[in-house]
Every structure is written in C-alpha cells, then in structure tokens.
Amino acid sequence: MKVNWFKFAAPANFYPVAGWLVSVFAVLAAAAILIGLYWGFFETPSVLGGTNPQKEYYRIIFIHVPAAWMSMWLYLVLAGWCAIGLVFNTRLSYMMAAAVAPTGAIFTFLALWTGALWGRPSWGTYWDWDPRLTSELILFFLYLGYIALHSAIDDTRRADKAAALLAIVGLICVPVIFWSINCPDPTQCAALHQRSSLSQMESNILSSMLIMAFGFWMYSFAAAFARLRGIILEREADTAWVQELATKEARR
Amino acid sequence: MRPRTKRLLFVGLAIGGVGVAATLAITALQSNISYFFSPSQVIAAEAPTDRVFRIGGMVEEGSIARQPDGLTVLFSVTDNAERVQVSYTGILPDLFGADQGVVARGRLGQDGVFYAEEVLAKHDESYMPPEVAATLKTAQTDTPTTAVATQ
Numbered sequence: 324m325k326v327n328w329f330k331f332a333a334p335a336n337f338y339p340v341a342g343w344l345v346s347v348f349a350v351l352a353a354a355a356i357l358i359g360l361y362w363g364f365f366e367t368p369s370v371l372g373g374t375n376p377q378k379e380y381y382r383i384i385f386i387h388v389p390a391a392w393m394s395m396w397l398y399l400v401l402a403g404w405c406a407i408g409l410v411f412n413t414r415l416s417y418m419m420a421a422a423v424a425p426t427g428a429i430f431t432f433l434a435l436w437t438g439a440l441w442g443r444p445s446w447g448t449y450w451d452w453d454p455r456l457t458s459e460l461i462l463f464f465l466y467l468g469y470i471a472l473h474s475a476i477d478d479t480r481r482a483d484k485a486a487a488l489l490a491i492v493g494l495i496c497v498p499v500i501f502w503s504i505n506c507p508d509p510t511q512c513a514a515l516h517q518r519s520s521l522s523q524m525e526s527n528i529l530s531s532m533l534i535m536a537f538g539f540w541m542y543s544f545a546a547a548f549a550r551l552r553g554i555i556l557e558r559e560a561d562t563a564w565v566q567e568l569a570t571k572e573a574r575r
Numbered sequence: 576m577r578p579r580t581k582r583l584l585f586v587g588l589a590i591g592g593v594g595v596a597a598t599l600a601i602t603a604l605q606s607n608i609s610y611f612f613s614p615s616q617v618i619a620a621e622a623p624t625d626r627v628f629r630i631g632g633m634v635e636e637g638s639i640a641r642q643p644d645g646l647t648v649l650f651s652v653t654d655n656a657e658r659v660q661v662s663y664t665g666i667l668p669d670l671f672g673a674d675q676g677v678v679a680r681g682r683l684g685q686d687g688v689f690y691a692e693e694v695l696a697k698h699d700e701s702y703m704p705p706e707v708a709a710t711l712k713t714a715q716t717d718t719p720t721t722a723v724a725t726q
Contacts (some may be wrong), residue, residue: 372705375698380671384702408588411581433609445667447695451677454604491589503604514610515678517699 332415334555335564341548341555350544355538359385359470363531371421383441386526389536391434393464393543395497397427401469402494405487417483419557420490422551426543428466446515453515454503458496465493479558581700611678614657617689627692630659631678639673652677663691670696705708 331337363385371377401423408416438456439449450456469486476482504514521529559565576584601609611631622628638651638658648667651658653698661679673679676697681690701708 352621366585368704370705371702371708373703373708375701375703376670376673376705377698380669399725402590405587410579412579414581445668445670445696445698447671448693451695468640488589492593493601494590494593495597498594499600499604503602507591510643515695515697516678517697520700523700525704525707528702 332413334415334418334559335562337415338552338555341552345545345552348541348548351520352538352541352545355534355541359534359538360533362527362534364420366514367531368525369525375559379443380441380444383437386530386533387434387437387441388532389539390430390437391459392536393433394427394434394459395500396540397430397543398462398466398490398493398497401427401466402490405490408483409487409491414558417487418551418554419547420487421483421541421546422554424469424473425550426546428463428470429465430539430543431459435463442515451515455500455514455516457568458500460505460536462493462500465489465496469493613654614652614659615654617659617683618657622683627680627682629678629680630661630689631676632659634671634673634675634677636673652679659689660687661689661694662690663694665694667694668696670698672696 611629
C-alpha cells in the first residue's frame with residue numbers, strides 16, 4: 324500500500340493524527356519518567372567519590388542534564404520547522420514551530436533553575452557568568468523573544484515569517500552552549516562547568532539519566548502535538564471542516 | 576530560478592552564516608576569556624593590585640589550614656608552577672577540597688596573600704560511587720607497568 328505522506332501536511336488531515344499521537348507519547352513519557360525517577364532515587368549510589376565527591380544533591384542531574392539537552396534539541400527542531408516553513412511556505416510547519424517554542428522555553432528555564440539549586444551546595448553560588456550559564460540564559464531569552472515577536476504581530480503569516488527569521492539567527496546560541504567548555508586542563512579552564520564524558524559515569528546513574536532524557540523527549544512530543552491541535556483549530560476556525568467538527572461536538 | 580529555490584538558497588545561506596559566526600564565537604571563548612588569573616600571572620604581577628579579580632587553579636594538597644577562630648581558612652592555589660596563599664572567612668562549598676579546582680574572587684593584599692570574598696569549587700565529569708572511584712585510582716596507578724608488560 325502506498326501512503327501519500329504529503330496528505331498529512333494539510334492541517335485538516337493532521338489534526339486527528341495529532342490527537343492520536345498525543346495519547347501515545349503521553350503514556351510513553353509518563354512511563355519513562357516514572358522508571359527514570361525510581362531508578363535515579365533508589366538504584367543509584369547515595370554519594371559520589373573520587374575527584375568529584377558530591378553528596379545526595381548530585382541526583383539533580385537526572386532532571387538538569389536531560390532538561391538542558393532538550394532545551395538545545397528543541398531549539399534545533401524549532402529552527403528546523405521555521406526553515407522548512409520559509410522555504411516551502413507550508414502552514415503546518417509554522418504551526419509546529421509555534422507549538423514547540425513554549426516547551427523549549429520551559430525546559431530551558433528548568434535547566435537554569437535546577438542548575439542554580441545544584442550550584443549553590445556544590446560550587447558555592449546560585450549563578451555565575453560562566454560561558455555555558457550565560458549562553459543558556461540567552462537561549463531562554465531567544466525562546467521568549469520568538470514567542471513575544473510572534474504574538475506581537477497581528478497578521479499570522481507575517482508573524483510566522485518574522486519570528487522564523489529570529490529563530491534562525493538565534494541558532495548561533497546552540498553550538499556555543501554545546502562547545503563552550505571543551506577545555507581539558509582544569510587549571511586553565513575559563514568555566515565552572517567541566518567537559519562531560521558519559522563513559523566516566525556509573526552505569527546506574529547514566530541509565531536513569533538517559534531514561535529521563537527519553538521521557539522528557541516523549542513529553543515534548545505529547546505537549547507539542549497537544550498545543551498544535553489548539554493552534555490548528557484557532558487558525559482554521561473559518562474553514563468548513565472545523566465548523567463541522569464544532570457542530571458535531573455541540574450535538575454530543 | 577524558481578522562487579522556492581531562491582528561498583531555499585536564502586535560508587541555507589542564513590544558516591551557513593550563523594554557523595560561521597558560532598565557530599568564531601566558540602574560538603574566541605576558548606582563547607580569550609580572562610575569567611580568572613592563574614597563580615603564575617599573580618606572581619608575575621600581571622593581576623591588578625587595586626581592584627577585585629579572580630584567581631583560579633587547584634587547591635594544593637596538604638595546604639588547607641583552619642584558623643583558631645573556626646571560620647577562617649588558609650590554603651594555597653597552584654597551577655603546578657607557582658602558588659598563591661589564599662585566606663577566606665566563611666562557609667566553603669561542598670566540593671572544596673585538596674587537589675580540587677577552585678576559583679576565588681577577592682583582592683591581593685600588601686603581604687602577598689589573596690583575601691577572598693567568595694570561593695567557588697569546580698566539579699568534573701566523573702560520576703562514580705566512592706568504592707569504584709578508589710579501584711579506578713589503583714587501576715590507573717597500575718596501568719604503566721601492565722601496559723609495558725603487554726606491549
């Protein structure tokens with residue numbers, strides 16, 4: 324059977340698919356986050372040793388690191404949909420971008436906030452103008468800027484294009500965050516963050532962190548598709564299929 | 576050229592330009608940030624004497640000395656070439672310890688001692704329970720001999 328995938332680029336055809344996807348991803352997200360939190364709290368060592376002797380508070384990484392990963396990844400997704408929208412003029416791509424932005428902003432805030440709570444006991448400060456912290460804060464403002472610019476312009480199509488350009492220019496932040504600390508010598512490092520290495524993590528800690536990252540990823544899908552359904556209805560309110568849907572809902 | 580190809584080219588160029596800018600920014604970040612001075616720079620009198628600055632390095636093994644008042648701590652920061660004596664009054668972060676990375680903010684006194692107002696500790700990429708970390712350490716010290724034996 325040959326499926327015409329381009330059919331789903333039409334909001335009217337994607338709306339029911341999105342509804343189905345929301346429930347699938349929501350279940351996956353809940354399961355992964357529950358397993359990840361249980362594993363992270365009960366199956367991992369309670370203190371660390373060696374050169375990095377953190378106490379119980381190290382468990383914040385199960386939320387902090389996945390949230391920071393998602394904040395960067397969702398920005399790439401956002402900019403990707405914006406680029407597709409600019410090139411192909413597809414309405415659904417812009418709607419996808421607009422649906423992803425709030426989730427990305429939430430994860431960026433979560434990464435900064437949990438980082439501050441962790442930084443106080445371990446480093447000795449809530450905040451410092453370290454390159455990674457600073458660029459992550461700028462990423463947060465970029466998400467807010469995208470959302471604000473989009474809602475500041477009344478004409479939706481112009482809002483889509485202007486906000487898309489901002490998102491693409493803001494892409495500069497993502498590689499800067501990712502590579503802001505690749506300094507091998509701790510006496511020369513101009514940052515409080517150190518380079519990370521997954522191979523130097525105990526396997527239980529690594530597993531729970533990766534499961535949490537998977538759960539956050541699934542949550543992002545669920546949240547973005549749920550938001551997308553709202554955006555589709557709002558923008559297509561004048562079309563026949565939305566009117567039909569509304570009368571059907573009213574009759575029920 | 577079709578309008579779609581034109582737009583594709585435009586977006587492609589924009590993303591390419593952003594990539595170049597990001598590369599330049601990262602290169603600048605890695606070479607140019609004067610986030611702190613090293614002990615060698617302080618000894619060579621490159622650090623300011625009249626205002627607050629940061630000093631960074633490793634806490635020297637065996638140099639941590641708690642003063643009789645119970646709150647003041649003296650320790651040496653080293654970059655494996657020079658060392659600077661640091662005095663700090665207050666609560667130290669949890670990760671502060673011998674042979675750990677540290678960044679202190681404060682002023683250099685007339686006596687050559689650095690009087691810190693804030694001491695920040697660094698963490699590293701190792702997330703291992705104490706017993707595994709201990710075995711890894713012995714394994715590391717063992718490696719040179721075994722490596723020679725197998726070669």
